[in-house]
Amino acid sequence: MKNLAKAIVFFTIISIFFLLTACAGARGSIVLKDVNHPVSMSPYIYDKNGQVLSINKGLTYNGGFLIEKTYYGTFYSLIKLSGDDDVNQQINDAVKASNSDAVVNLHYVVDQGGTNGCCPLTWLPIWPGTAKVFIMGDMVKISKGGK
């Protein structure tokens, strides 16, 4: 009888985890505290004088970048296993390689990782869930004659 009670408590806790979180997945953040250039999520950026510039209005498009990152999580995505700020260096390298001044139109796409679909293994709390993220942006340079 005691074992039955223990089993019921165990399955109740697991069920609550299922309801409150998810079976398999991951969550994370993108924190760009160490970038060396201005980065904007819109098509606009401020120049040295604080004036708003955009592509073809003071900015020259210098190419785009695509960074692919997989975020890992476990215990039904409650525990994060991936860091937040390792994208900084990749953005810095891309901007430096293209000799650009800034990044505009920063956006990202979140998708399911492959391990999320491995049912019934995903029911195990230790199963690693994943989130695939594609981070994209346009690198720009202030046009000649610009400020």
Next chain:
Amino acid sequence: MKKTITLIFVGWVVFLFSGCTHPQIITAQYVDKPVIVGPYWKVGGKLENYEELKKNKELRKFNSEVERTITTSTQQNGSYQTTNTQYYSVDADNISKDILMQNPSDNELILIKRCFLGSYLMLAPGGSIITSFGGVEGVIAPKP
């Protein structure tokens, strides 16, 4: 027996590497002002108090999240089984809308503190839930 195990293993490997694609884009492309991510607010201009600004409780804050979800459930009607699929999404344009709702003036900066994201997949014999979500947390700060 050996063949069955091989079949299960191959199926599992295919499933592992295929995944279920259900992407959600996170963008602020419709905001008509710079949406700053990081300590540089202009070309050659760094916010020395960037970390303090992020923690400043007196500034106007915004938090916008978008998501895409597909829910499926199975239903048994006698010898027939039906699968119901429901789609739910918060459009990616809502991030731009939520930022513009803050009505930032020309003397203010739209500063993103953190871009967050996640995806999860719940599979059970009765159905499934597939979700991808993301968003931004930020503040409206005065220009230096």
